Amino acid sequence: MKIGIVGTGNISSRHFFEFSNIDQVNVEAVCDTNEDNLKKFLSDKNNKNIRGYLSLGEMLEKEKNFDGISNTTPDKFHKETTLQILDKGYNVFCEKPLAENYEDAKKMVEAAKRSKTVNMVNFTYRESSAYQKLVQIIKSGEIGVPRHVSACYYQSWLASNKWGEWREEDKWLWRLSTQHGSNGALGDTGVHIFDFAVNAVGDIKEIFADLKTYYDKGKKIKNYILDANDGFNSLVRFENGAIGTITNSRFATGHANSLILEVFCSKGGVKVELDEERTKWSTLHICQKEKINEMSWEIIKCPKTPSNYQNFVKSIQSKNNLQPDFSQGAKIQKIIDSCIKSNDNNSWIDINN
Ligand SMILES: NC(=O)c1ccc[n+]([C@@H]2O[C@H](COP(=O)([O-])OP(=O)(O)OC[C@H]3O[C@@H](n4cnc5c(N)ncnc54)[C@H](O)[C@@H]3O)[C@@H](O)[C@H]2O)c1
Incomplete structure (x- = not known):
């Protein structure tokens, strides 16, 4: 091939x-x-x-x-x-x-x-086997219906040199500039955390978002105007009645690249926490049945699942387009646009309008 x-x-x-x-x-x-x-x-x-x-x-x-x-x-x-x-x-x-x-x-x-x-x-991040299992458990209805969701994506490359000097390298600077086509943290990593939450819980109906650009980090370096958001908080209402917060920051000290998703359903809760080194990518936490009153979580080790690259090749071979496809990409893009609109208008946005 x-x-x-x-x-x-x-x-x-x-x-x-x-x-x-x-x-x-x-x-x-x-x-x-x-x-x-x-x-x-x-x-x-x-x-x-x-x-x-x-x-x-x-x-x-x-x-x-x-x-x-x-x-x-x-x-x-x-x-x-x-x-x-x-x-x-x-x-x-x-x-x-x-x-x-x-x-x-x-x-x-x-x-x-x-x-x-x-x-x-x-x-x-769909490649995490623990995440795949989390999605499967929620969709099966085994722990009831989703009620409350907490999803956050933490990076700290604006507060550390873990990935190099952001003030010097074009590959970081374009990510801070709307003129260079970036929607900031929202467009860069926000898309991941929204896909993570929506694919597991269901579509979002309404959203309220607060975007923040920290101008004390600088306003311009070389020909890059540093006006894109550095992080955001959002409140969401899902179509299925669940509510949640979906947040993202590039100033999350101590986190190189962490995605944390917790979904509390009517009969139990599930959570995953992905890290930079992928050491936690196969570890799912679940609290259900007798564990609910014990306040304890069972740890499930999940066998490896195919990567997006493998799924792309498989889709070509089988002529069956696996997810996430462009339609999913566009669905997430609509959420990004709605966040910008919400921030500009300081109001809730109905995603379907
Ligand atoms: N899925 C992930 O987890 C993940 C991680 C990192 C980056 N990304 C995405 O990957 C993309 C690239 O990010 P990056 O960090 O590699 O950026 P980068 O700036 O390091 O690399 C982009 C390259 O594309 C080249 N380029 C620009 N316009 C081109 C054109 N018209 N034709 C051919 N080459 C062109 C640039 O010269 C540059 O070498 C971004 O969209 C980013 O969001 C995704």
């Missing part, structure tokens, strides 16, 4: 590693508009047989018969590059967020439908 990658920055190495580790799958060509990033990627010892191009157009012209293309460009370029790939009839694995806004996301869904291709958005 022949895979291409558009964009050879930070996350592209993960795509390369994951696809290369699947039997019969090879990353054969990549492109990047930044020559330094392209050269760096190609000079890596593992990447020596890969053909590199300085634009997607050139790669699509010179390379034939891709089975799938990974899109790892920054958010701002997802729509334009994905439409180009779909236009050639190739299956697409696109990084999150699907687009910069819901209107663009919808266009991508429609184009994918027209081209009858496999389409997927990389909501990475």
Whole structure:
């Protein structure tokens, strides 16, 4: 199976590693508009047989018969590059967020439908086997119906140097600037935590969001105006009657990359906590039956589940588009747009209006 990658920055190495580790799958060509990033990627010892191009157009012209293309460009370029790939009839694995806004996301869904291709958005944290089990337990009704949800995503790269110096590196600076196509923490990591909660609990009906940009961290570095939000809190009402809080921060000291989801249902509770090193990704906590009055939690170790990369390949082979697809990406995008609207108007937003 022949895979291409558009964009050879930070996350592209993960795509390369994951696809290369699947039997019969090879990353054969990549492109990047930044020559330094392209050269760096190609000079890596593992990447020596890969053909590199300085634009997607050139790669699509010179390379034939891709089975799938990974899109790892920054958010701002997802729509334009994905439409180009779909236009050639190739299956697409696109990084999150699907687009910069819901209107663009919808266009991508429609184009994918027209081209009858496999389409997927990389909501990475679905890969946690404990999370998969949590979803299965809630959907089975075994612990009753969801009542109360607490979901938070903590990072601290604005308060630490764990991932490098954010003031110096373009890969962090574009994430802080709306002019560079970022919706801040909300668009970058908020999409993950909303997908996490919605996929487990059900659709959101109404939302109230408070976004915050900390200007004391600086207003401008190089040509980046640092105006995108650094974190948010949201109150949500789900269609099924549950209520919850969904929050996210880039200033959460002590957390490199933690996602915590707790869902309290009418007959029990379940929770997962994902960490940077993936040491907790298979650990599910559940409190039900006699444990309810004991206030104790049982720990369930969950066997590994397929990665999004494996599911993308499987979808192509079986011609059955597994989740999360572009429609899910667009659904989450609508929530992001609603959060921005809620913050601007200081009011609750009905997601379906
Ligand atoms: N799923 C996850 O957990 C996860 C993690 C990190 C990043 N991401 C997403 O991946 C995307 C890339 O993030 P990153 O950290 O790798 O960014 P990055 O800035 O390190 O890399 C992006 C690369 O794309 C290149 N590029 C820009 N426009 C292009 C174009 N038109 N054609 C070809 N190449 C182009 C840039 O030159 C750069 O090398 C973002 O959308 C981000 O949200 C997802």
